[in-house]
Amino acid sequence: MSILNLFIIIPILTVGAILLTRDLKHSRLVSAIGMGVQMILSFVLVYLYLTERAAGNTATMLFTYDALWFPTLNIHYALGVDGISVAMIALTGIVVFAGIFASWKMTHLPREFFISLIILASGVFGFFISIDLFTMFLFYELAVIPMYLLIGIWGSGPKEYSAMKLTLMLMAGSALLLVGLLGIYFFSSPDPHALTFNLMEISKVRIPIHMQRFLFPFTFVGFGILGALFPFHTWSPDGHASAPTAVSMLHAGVLMKLGGYGAFRVAIFLMPEAAHEQAWIFLILTAISVVYGAFSAIVQTDLKYINAYSSVSHCGLVLFAVLMMNQTAMNGAIVQMISHGLMTALFFALIGMIYGRTHTRLINEMGGLMKVIPFLGVVYVIAGLASLGLPGFSGFVAEMIIFIGAFQHVDVFHRVITIVAASSIVITAVYILRVVGILLMGPIKNDHFLHLDDAKWYERISTISLVLAITAIGLAPYWLTNMIDYSLAPIVEKLAAIQLTSLF
Amino acid sequence: MNFSDILTMRHELMLTLLALVILIIDLNLHNRNKHLIISITLGLFFIHTLVGFLPAENSTLFGGMYRTNPLLVMMKNILNVGVLIVLLQSVTWLKKEENREKISEYFILLFSTLIGMYFMISSGDFLMFYLGLELATIPIAALAAYTHHQTKSAEAGIKLLLISALSSGILLFGLSLIYGSTGSIYFDTITQLYKNTPMQVLAFIFFFTGMGFKISLVPFHLWTADVYEGAPINVTSYLSVISKGAAAFILIIVMFTVFNTIAPVYNNILYLISVLTMTIGNLFALRQKNMKRFLAFSSIAQAGFILLGIIGGNIMGMTSVIYFVLVYIFSNLGAFGVVSAISTVTGKDSMDDYDGLYATNPKLSLLMMLALFSLAGIPPVAGFFGKFFLFASAASAGYYWLVFIAVLNATISLYYYLLVVKAMFINKSEEPLAYFKSDLATRTGLVLSGLGIFILGFWSQIYELINSLSFGIIH
Numbered sequence: 001m002s003i004l005n006l007f008i009i010i011p012i013l014t015v016g017a018i019l020l021t022r023d024l025k026h027s028r029l030v031s032a033i034g035m036g037v038q039m040i041l042s043f044v045l046v047y048l049y050l051t052e053r054a055a056g057n058t059a060t061m062l063f064t065y066d067a068l069w070f071p072t073l074n075i076h077y078a079l080g081v082d083g084i085s086v087a088m089i090a091l092t093g094i095v096v097f098a099g100i101f102a103s104w105k106m107t108h109l110p111r112e113f114f115i116s117l118i119i120l121a122s123g124v125f126g127f128f129i130s131i132d133l134f135t136m137f138l139f140y141e142l143a144v145i146p147m148y149l150l151i152g153i154w155g156s157g158p159k160e161y162s163a164m165k166l167t168l169m170l171m172a173g174s175a176l177l178l179v180g181l182l183g184i185y186f187f188s189s190p191d192p193h194a195l196t197f198n199l200m201e202i203s204k205v206r207i208p209i210h211m212q213r214f215l216f217p218f219t220f221v222g223f224g225i226l227g228a229l230f231p232f233h234t235w236s237p238d239g240h241a242s243a244p245t246a247v248s249m250l251h252a253g254v255l256m257k258l259g260g261y262g263a264f265r266v267a268i269f270l271m272p273e274a275a276h277e278q279a280w281i282f283l284i285l286t287a288i289s290v291v292y293g294a295f296s297a298i299v300q301t302d303l304k305y306i307n308a309y310s311s312v313s314h315c316g317l318v319l320f321a322v323l324m325m326n327q328t329a330m331n332g333a334i335v336q337m338i339s340h341g342l343m344t345a346l347f348f349a350l351i352g353m354i355y356g357r358t359h360t361r362l363i364n365e366m367g368g369l370m371k372v373i374p375f376l377g378v379v380y381v382i383a384g385l386a387s388l389g390l391p392g393f394s395g396f397v398a399e400m401i402i403f404i405g406a407f408q409h410v411d412v413f414h415r416v417i418t419i420v421a422a423s424s425i426v427i428t429a430v431y432i433l434r435v436v437g438i439l440l441m442g443p444i445k446n447d448h449f450l451h452l453d454d455a456k457w458y459e460r461i462s463t464i465s466l467v468l469a470i471t472a473i474g475l476a477p478y479w480l481t482n483m484i485d486y487s488l489a490p491i492v493e494k495l496a497a498i499q500l501t502s503l504f
Numbered sequence: 505m506n507f508s509d510i511l512t513m514r515h516e517l518m519l520t521l522l523a524l525v526i527l528i529i530d531l532n533l534h535n536r537n538k539h540l541i542i543s544i545t546l547g548l549f550f551i552h553t554l555v556g557f558l559p560a561e562n563s564t565l566f567g568g569m570y571r572t573n574p575l576l577v578m579m580k581n582i583l584n585v586g587v588l589i590v591l592l593q594s595v596t597w598l599k600k601e602e603n604r605e606k607i608s609e610y611f612i613l614l615f616s617t618l619i620g621m622y623f624m625i626s627s628g629d630f631l632m633f634y635l636g637l638e639l640a641t642i643p644i645a646a647l648a649a650y651t652h653h654q655t656k657s658a659e660a661g662i663k664l665l666l667i668s669a670l671s672s673g674i675l676l677f678g679l680s681l682i683y684g685s686t687g688s689i690y691f692d693t694i695t696q697l698y699k700n701t702p703m704q705v706l707a708f709i710f711f712f713t714g715m716g717f718k719i720s721l722v723p724f725h726l727w728t729a730d731v732y733e734g735a736p737i738n739v740t741s742y743l744s745v746i747s748k749g750a751a752a753f754i755l756i757i758v759m760f761t762v763f764n765t766i767a768p769v770y771n772n773i774l775y776l777i778s779v780l781t782m783t784i785g786n787l788f789a790l791r792q793k794n795m796k797r798f799l800a801f802s803s804i805a806q807a808g809f810i811l812l813g814i815i816g817g818n819i820m821g822m823t824s825v826i827y828f829v830l831v832y833i834f835s836n837l838g839a840f841g842v843v844s845a846i847s848t849v850t851g852k853d854s855m856d857d858y859d860g861l862y863a864t865n866p867k868l869s870l871l872m873m874l875a876l877f878s879l880a881g882i883p884p885v886a887g888f889f890g891k892f893f894l895f896a897s898a899a900s901a902g903y904y905w906l907v908f909i910a911v912l913n914a915t916i917s918l919y920y921y922l923l924v925v926k927a928m929f930i931n932k933s934e935e936p937l938a939y940f941k942s943d944l945a946t947r948t949g950l951v952l953s954g955l956g957i958f959i960l961g962f963w964s965q966i967y968e969l970i971n972s973l974s975f976g977i978i979h
Contacts, residue, residue, distance in 0.1 A: 069964050070964045070967055070968070071964075071968060072820075072823075072967070072968060072971045073820075073893075073896065075964075134892075138883045138884070138888065139883075141882060141883050141888070142883050142884060145877070145882050145883075148922060148925070149925075149929060152926060152929065152930045153929055153930055159930075160926060160930060164919065164922060164926075167918070167922065168915060168918065168919055171914075171915040171918055172912065172915050174911075175908065175911035175912050175914065175915050176908070176911075178892075178895060178907070178911050179899070179904055179907050179908045179911065182895060182896055182899035182904070182907060183899065183904060185896070185899075186899060186900055214904070218908075
């Protein structure tokens with residue numbers, strides 16, 4: 001029995017335990033304990049992974065577990081992790097834990113809220129640990145559907161519209177994805193009786209190029225919709241703005257990363273030739289995402305919309321880096337996923353806390369908050385600085401690596417597109433500093449704000465755990481990058497081999 | 505006829521006996537005690553269902569007119585389980601004062617149609633097939649008009665009768681062309697002689713059109729919504745779940761064993777009809793406010809998905825269709841069970857009445873949500889697996905664009921299923937339906953379908969069993 005099974009079992013047990021509770025007090029305690037254990041487990045997994053690697057274990061996937069599920073279709077319940085998924089699991093662990101504390105005062109239907117939240121989390125965990133495309137897809141859809149209820153019931157603003165838009169767009173994405181996955185399955189082996197959904201098995205096979213050309217756009221766009229690929233990003237601002245705090249945190253922080261992760265783990269890894277041929281189209285789209293998202297964030301007045309558009313921009317950068325398809329840029333993509341996950345979760349948590357006090361999210365109505373709620377104010381500045389890429393925080397590391405990697409391409413197209421995308425750094429600084437200036441500095445605009453309380457203990461747990469993670473990555477990125485580099489090697493090797501054969 | 509032959513035909517014989525027993529008991533019961541029939545019938549039918557699960561073997565009777573094998577027996581068992589749930593759901597409704605006089609009629613008519621379906625499934629030639637078909641449709645018209653003092657119900661009965669007559673006529677014309685061109689009505693002989701000559705293709709088209717009416721494929725679906733709305737809710741659920749499931753079973757058997765030689769011809773037809781059925785069924789379902797009409801149109805769309813498995817034309821397609829129907833029976837009966845429980849107790853069946861249902865009736869709402877998610881194909885419930893395998897079987901034959909259209913349609917269907925979820929969980933209501941406690945039978949029925957929705961997906965042995973049974977049927 002592999003340790004990875006626990007990542008599925010613990011959420012199930014937690015949900016079962018929440019069902020037994022009666023009120024908010026108990027259900028939040030049970031969820032906090034369950035997800036706390038889950039977070040510790042994810043750190044243990046990082047530790048175990050590092051010791052395995054230090055002991056010289058060179059297998060691509062560690063802690064594998066494989067159970068045959070549907071024998072005739074060769075569908076397995078197959079688990080396994082490499083450095084990349086371990087890092088993503090740790091990220092998920094932290095964000096979910098922080099999310100539980102951010103919803104400490106969820107008075108409306110608390111049991112149902114925590115159950116949906118944990119189902120969502122277990123879908124994400126399951127996605128990152130599976131190496132069988134069927135289970136992967138199952139967990140992917142499992143993660144998407146609780147969003148409808150979470151936004152629809154506990155959201156704010158035009159919540160029903162946003163929830164429906166988000167769910168349908170993401171499900172349309174999974175429609176594309178399903179076609180891609182089935183296509184991959186039926187070409188996973190030349191022998192029709194040896195077809196497989198196993199990622200590692202398929203990666204050894206070369207899918208015929210004409211099928212790759214057909215299937216790659218389906219798979220990539222399918223994942224790309226979740227990764228807020230322009231022009232399929234429109235669910236993201238509405239969804240994030242309407243969602244309750246913890247859901248925005250989880251969604252922007254973790255769920256959108258499923259898109260980026262799947263895009264290189266499935267689409268690019270399994271169909272490298274088509275990826276090389278079609279990368280330019282998607283590079284243009286992602287560059288638009290990056291710049292357009294940043295520009296849109298400048299003109300927004302609602303805090304959540306600002307952050308949602310900034311997520312579009314940052315997640316666009318993830319896909320952008322993935323499509324650069326070299327070791328450095330892809331490494332940057334993964335660091336960016338983790339960095340953005342933590343950062344944006346922190347942002348949404350703070351916005352939720354500020355909204356809970358001021359009852360408004362419009363920046364024009366607020367001002368001088370630093371004087372009354374200094375703790376939240378300082379953390380907001382930290383999150384902002386991390387977001388605009390100040391050295392010492394994780395954002396700097398990620399963007400650095402991405403743009404260095406992207407500039408390693410010597411042709412004009414890649415260089416131009418890199419410069420275009422890099423311009424987003426400046427735009428990001430504009431909208432971050434603008435918000436910090438209006439929101440935290442200046443005179444206090446409303447007398448009611450004079451009596452605001454600063455962060456409570458549970459809010460401090462939520463924010464401090466995220467700030468710690470952001471600074472840890474910013475100050476000592478080599479831990480993370482080494483872990484990722486090792487696991488990226490087989491993917492990059494495969495890509496490099498393709499390049500050579502296609503050149504000669 | 506010796507004992508082993510009786511055992512071979514046990515489904516048909518036992519059910520006929522059951523119907524007769526009910527009739528006799530009904531004669532001897534005083535008017536006051538009519539409701540006893542309900543529990544007696546339920547008990548007997550439960551035994552009948554259990555006996556159906558006894559092991560079965562390949563055999564034929566009446567010189568090949570009747571045949572049976574483990575797969576066909578399994579289909580009948582699937583229908584039995586579904587009917588059992590339908591019966592459990594009808595108990596509260598049957599106990600009402602106005603139905604007291606005609607309880608036994610309900611059971612007898614329903615069982616007659618079920619016997620007809622058995623015969624269709626087991627038929628080895630077109631004569632038996634046609635007899636079964638008529639037996640399976642005509643009593644349903646009487647059932648649809650069960651509450652005949654209501655205009656809508658009477659209208660539904662007449663509509664169903666006329667449409668059945670029309671479609672049977674078309675189908676019969678197809679059969680006569682088949683007989684004329686091959687000189688045989690036996691499936692085994694026909695399949696050897698069937699080529700794609702114009703007359704035989706025409707015969708197939710007539711046949712398929714007739715079947716299209718029964719399964720309510722677009723463009724032969726226009727009767728569905730009115731009949732479903734007019735008929736009493738439990739008859740609607742029988743009609744749209746059991747009857748449609750049986751028709752799907754029969755269609756796939758006939759397509760795979762009789763017309764398999766003209767697959768290249770019929771695949772084009774199926775492609776078109778399947779796209780039309782899914783899309784139009786979905787588009788009409790979008791705007792429905794009456795829950796019965798809503799489920800009717802959603803079940804039209806579901807029939808379109810079933811065609812995806814037939815178009816696959818391989819063993820995977822056969823397995824996935826049977827598996828999908830099994831899952832569909834449980835999911836749709838779950839949804840119908842909730843609608844029926846609510847409409848029997850409160851008499852309301854509009855979507856607006858479901859506003860705020862979760863606050864008052866949380867368990868019903870949860871079951872409804874699970875059932876709807878299963879119909880939409882959302883994991884972890886069984887519908888996801890059913891749809892996935894159907895899509896996989898179509899993809900295995902290379903129909904990627906068809907799969908894409910189908911999955912997009914599944915997304916559209918998710919929209920209107922979510923509308924109901926939204927009504928129950930999100931919408932606020934001034935006067936939500938009051939809390940009520942259903943009686944034991946209804947609850948058993950709901951729990952059964954809920955269990956099916958949950959377990960069938962994860963329990964891969966069921967899929968494997970169907971697959972292994974399908975193996976001998978097609979080549």
